[in-house]
Amino acid sequence: MFLEIEFESEIPIYQQIKNQIIREIALGHLKLGQDLPSVRQLAADIGINFHTVNKVYNQLKQEGWVVIHRKSGVIVNPDLNAQKTTAYITTLEELLNITTAEAYLRGVTKEEFMALVAKNYEQYILKGEG
Template sequence: MFLHIQFESEVPIYQQIKNQIIRGIALGELKLGEDLPSVRQLASDIGINFHTVNKVYNQLKQEGWVVIHRKSGVMINPELKVEKTPEYIEGLEELLKTVTAEAYLRGVTKEEFIQWIENNYAGYPLREGE
């Protein structure tokens, strides 16, 4: 997987990496069971502190996206089953409130906003039953 880090972005580097790994899984660019670079290798490739990558990997592990083995390293969770928990829904609603408010204040119409969501969602492969 190729990461695109914007060093001048207001989004912290660790969050950019985390977001791109999750998107990579959703798009099928990262397969279940696929190895990720070691903490030091990814940090070296990007040119950042290894503690930043370690933070990302630990957050992804806590959320169930990856598994970490001392000997074999980090891999996309081969038994990935992240669920739509009440905590996730609550966090999603809070995030959407902020994104929606900013879009509203910047003059984005409801129709434009909904179309962007639909376009983004359509970019992901269909799951069984959809």
């Protein structure tokens, strides 16, 4: 698994790892049911403390992305589905609200913005052909 961490970023390391793992799942690089590296393995690969990875895995578990299998370690949740909760949609709306506001003021037209969104979304749809 390729994870690129920016140690100088404002975004906490554990958050970057979470984001990238979710992205890897969306891209199909991590298949449902596939097992992730062990906490200590991934920590060693990235060059960070295993507690940080542990935190990531626990949060991913809490949010339903992975399950901790007593035989296989941590695996991508095989039943990943139906998470389009109202709570999530609300959060998403708020994020888009401020994001579009700033984009609008910065002169990104609606068309440009929509194109960016479409381009980003489509990479996940097209994963099968990648």
